[in-house]
Amino acid sequence: MTLELVLSHKETVADGVVRLTLRAPGGEPLPAWEPGAHVDLVLPGGVRQYSLCGRPEDTSAYQVAVLREADGRGGSAYVHDELVAGQRVSLEGPRNHFALVDAKRYLFVAGGIGITPILPMLERVAATGREWQLVYGGRTRSSMAFTEDVSRHEGRVTLRPQDEHGLLDLPGLLAEPQPDTAVYCCGPEPLLAAVERHCAGWPEDALHVERFTPKADEGARTAFEVELAGSGRVLTVPADRSILEVVEDSGAPVLSSCREGTCGTCETGVLGGTPDHRDSVLDAAEQRAGDVMMICVSRSCTPRLVLDL
Known part of the structure; x- marks a missing residue:
C-alpha cells in the first residue's frame, strides 16, 4: 500500500538521529500496525526501510x-538536511517481518x-506484566x-x-539458554552476527533478528x-541476473522495493522446486519450509522453480 503523508514534525533525539512524525494530509486515520512493523520511505536515490517507533494505538501518525x-x-x-515540516513524503507499508x-x-x-523496532515491543510486553529485559x-x-x-522501566533496562x-557482554548474556524466552535483536550487522553466534545453543525459534542491510x-x-x-511460461534466469529482473522483463506483474532482500515486498509463493534463500527476512524455519521466497536475491537449488506468479 502506497501512502502520501505530510511531515508534521521533525526533531533531534540523539546525535545524528532525527525522529519524523508523519500524518495524513486530511488527518485521516492511518493503517493499523503491530510492534516490529516497518515502512518504506520513498526518498531521492531510492527506497529506505525504517521501523515504526511510535505507539500502535495512535492511528493519527507514524513515527520513524x-x-x-x-x-x-x-x-x-x-x-x-533537506526534509522539512509540511513536505509530502511517499511511503509503502506498513509491513511486519x-x-x-x-x-x-x-x-x-x-x-x-x-x-x-524494540521500543513498541517492550511497551507492549510491559503492559502484559510479563518478565522482560x-x-x-x-x-x-x-x-x-x-x-x-x-529508562522509565527501572530495573529492567x-x-x-x-x-x-x-x-x-554477549557471552555472559547469552551463554546459558533460558527456557521459554524469546530473544529480539536489532542493530548493526556485527551485533546481529555475534548474537546469532552466541544463540547457537538456544532453541531454534528463540532468536528473532531484523536486518536493514543485506x-x-x-x-x-x-x-x-x-x-x-499463472501462465505456464518458463523463463531462464542467467547466473548474472535475479529472478525479479527476469520476471519484470517478461512483463509479469510483480511488486518490489529494496531489491536487496531486506524488506519482504517481493515475497513470492513457491509451488515447486527448492529455493536457495539468500534474503535477510525469512527465519530458518521459514526458509526450510520453502513455500515462499524473496525473488530479488534468492536463487534455486533445483533446475526449475515453479512460482505463484
Whole structure:
C-alpha cells in the first residue's frame, strides 16, 4: 500500500538521529500496525526501510527515527538536511517481518538505531506484566536515542555506551539458554552476527533478528529456470541476473522495493522446486519450509522453480 503523508514534525533525539512524525494530509486515520512493523520511505536515490517507533494505538501518525549514515546512499542525508515540516513524503507499508511472538519471557538486545523496532515491543510486553529485559548499547551515550523512554522501566533496562563500558557482554548474556524466552535483536550487522553466534545453543525459534542491510551473498551463482504458474511460461534466469529482473522483463506483474532482500515486498509463493534463500527476512524455519521466497536475491537449488506468479 502506497501512502502520501505530510511531515508534521521533525526533531533531534540523539546525535545524528532525527525522529519524523508523519500524518495524513486530511488527518485521516492511518493503517493499523503491530510492534516490529516497518515502512518504506520513498526518498531521492531510492527506497529506505525504517521501523515504526511510535505507539500502535495512535492511528493519527507514524513515527520513524533516521540515523545519518556517513557512508550511505544519500537517503539519510536528505532526511537530515533537506526534509522539512509540511513536505509530502511517499511511503509503502506498513509491513511486519519482525513480529512479537507470544512468550513467557523476553530478552531485547538493541544496538544504536536498532532500538526503534524494540521500543513498541517492550511497551507492549510491559503492559502484559510479563518478565522482560533490555540491554541497549551504542557508540556513546549521546548517540543513543530514546534512553529517557526506556529508562522509565527501572530495573529492567541496562544501558551500555561503548566508550564507557566496551562492547556488550554477549557471552555472559547469552551463554546459558533460558527456557521459554524469546530473544529480539536489532542493530548493526556485527551485533546481529555475534548474537546469532552466541544463540547457537538456544532453541531454534528463540532468536528473532531484523536486518536493514543485506547479508553478504557468497553463494555460487548458476543459471536455472522459473515457471510462472499463472501462465505456464518458463523463463531462464542467467547466473548474472535475479529472478525479479527476469520476471519484470517478461512483463509479469510483480511488486518490489529494496531489491536487496531486506524488506519482504517481493515475497513470492513457491509451488515447486527448492529455493536457495539468500534474503535477510525469512527465519530458518521459514526458509526450510520453502513455500515462499524473496525473488530479488534468492536463487534455486533445483533446475526449475515453479512460482505463484
